[in-house]
Amino acid sequence: MYFPGATADRNRADYAVVGAPLDVSTTFRPGTRFGPARVRELAATFEDYDHYTDSHFTDCDVYDHGDVGAAGAIEDAGEYLTYLEGELGDLRAGGTTPLLVGGEHTVTVAGVQSVDPDVFVCLDAHLDLREAYAGNPLSHSTVTRHALDVADRAVILGARAGSEAEWDRADAEDVTVVPPGEVSEWTPDFEDESVYLSVDVDAADPGFAPGTGTMEPFGLTPREMHDVVRSIAPQVTGFDVVEVNDRDDGQTATLAAKLLRAFVYEHAADDSE
Secondary structure (H helix, E strand, O other): OOOOOOOOOOHHHHHHEEOOOOOOOOOOOOOOHHHHHHHHHHHHHHHEOOOOEEEEEOOOOOOEEEEOOOOOOOOHHHHHHHHHHHHHHHHEEEOOOEEEEEOOOOHHHHHHHHOOEEEEEEEEEEEOOOOOOOOOOOOOOHHHHOOOOOEEEEEEEOOOEOOHHHHHHHOOOOOOEOOOHHHHHHHOOOOOEEEEHHHHHHHHOOOOOOOOOOOOOOOOHHHHHHHHHHHHHHHHEEEEOOOOOOOOOHHHHHHHHHHHHHHHHHHHHHHHH
């Protein structure tokens, strides 16, 4: 199954949906290996037309690259991320912007490394600033820490959970944490900096997105996440939406798919100006 509306030929595509079904470090409810398929499936009912930008998704030249790696056959996260980074790099070299769909949040490490942004922006319930989790330095709990090896700074929107050590790390000058109650008032301040945007669906309150591995109450509304994605999109050079699993009735995958499309609409509209 391809992402609905992603009908462009690879050689002329401006965007490529890339599934990354990594599911090896999930610490509570597994199932992110099914995330990319669920996102494709639940996007089937969306209208092609976007009234915000007066544009059609089928005119945005989106291509579906399929999934990188076979679900259930991924055991070495480091090897997988190296291969995924190469796939993303090949797409970017051809002038295509990858739209990475996870899969656990660890896949973002490959996305960030392929882009080398100035700023890492993440919608996330968790700080993900651990050096390792359960002895694993390539865990979904270490993503922002790895991103800061590449980016100059990180902005974490909607964070409400982390270890004591993570909150201490978040006090450093290269990290900005915007709590859920302040996200609606937050304004991007990137000037000419390049941005990588990662959307971890657990940033949403579990009432809106229960199909994810590690739920945290008191989160964001879909509307708040939608506003952030659209406001940032024009400056974004790399994008992903991650941590979708198959443990709900489709609410989470629907949200993820809608945010991906919102990003494309706004990013493509800016490029056409």
